Amino acid sequence: MAAPLSAWPWEMLGVFKYMLYGPFVAKVWDSRYREANQSSWCLHILIICLLRGMMYLSWNAYSHMLFLTRNRRIFKQGVDFKQIDREWNWDNFILLQAIVAALVLQMLPVHETLPVWNPKGIIAIILLHTAVSEPLYYCIHKWFHRDYLFNHYHSLHHSSAVPQPITGKPSTLEF
Template identity: 35%
Template sequence: MASKPGILTNWPWQPLGSFKWVILTPWIAHSTYSFVVNDPKQRDLGYFLIFPYMLVRMLHDQIWITLSRHRTAKGKSRIVDKGIEFEQVDRESNWDDQILFNGILFYIGYMLIPEGSHLPLWRTDGVVITALLHAGPVEFLYYWLHRALHHHFLYSRYHSHHHSSIVTEPITSVIHPFAEHIAYFLLFAIPLYTTVVTRTASIASYAGYLAYIDFMNNLGHCNFEFIPKAIFSTFPFLKYLMYTPS
């Protein structure tokens, strides 16, 4: 919890506890039923894959958590040479909330934005647009959003919750109050929504963009240097191009 919790700190489904995933039941049932019953030409693969891909993201995150804790237990190559406290483990146990939140928004977006349905598996132009928009305006805006979150007003009410974890784990990257995740989603939705309105979206661009964000978040918050130092000694300029824990 932040030092001075602000509005929209808690997730809306917090009272449901471990039963929070029941929220998705209607969408999961409808997408599965539609995919099985409809004529093959009418099946919407993207709509059907929303929930399975959420499970894949959870598996991806869990692999990072397991790897990080193994390296922390061995005590080798740790950046912060300390153990992980039980209080931190409890505080970060709701790391799947952000995946549930993304799933809800994608299901809602499917209903409200007809252009986002029946996506093709691949479109090169959409992948290029997504990459360019992320590298350009999204990274620029993210920098200033992050600066704002470190201002004492927002920091004490929101972002300090994230920095309560001194010995970071990969999943520390997504431990934020609900309001902060709303801001992040609005930001990272820029490339996704742009490809929808330009009719260049594809399942690959959506899944690939989310996988990239998850990978970089996990990489940047694990408590060991994932990339060997020898690589940076050989190619010093890489430190200006790569995001690393150090």
């Protein structure tokens, strides 16, 4: 029996999982016709998801360009089909982060009036990220290296024989 929460909730949808971005697109489309900037946060979430996906695809493409990386590879062997199959749904974490961001922004009472380019807000976000978010992430990641959590959740993160840009992030439900 698999551990609880060891699979993505939208795993049964296959390639139709991208339809979960539909509410974001609909909200952006609706806000364009109302001529109000009420749903700009949906547009921002979609743009961030698109940029993150493009960034990971770019790094993955770069890592497979042997004419550029042949002398700088950590392991000389290539990626086998088992590893490709394990890492096939690499973009699930982007979808999860979009859904979580939408839920969090819906709970904030002032999410519609937040300025987009506020220098004080950018400084606050950088400080929160470096002082709270990153240390908390690494503490939780270290916690996932204990026996039960590692065996049931985190082992896939470390099971790749050949390191790839896609396996260097939490692309599974493991941290």
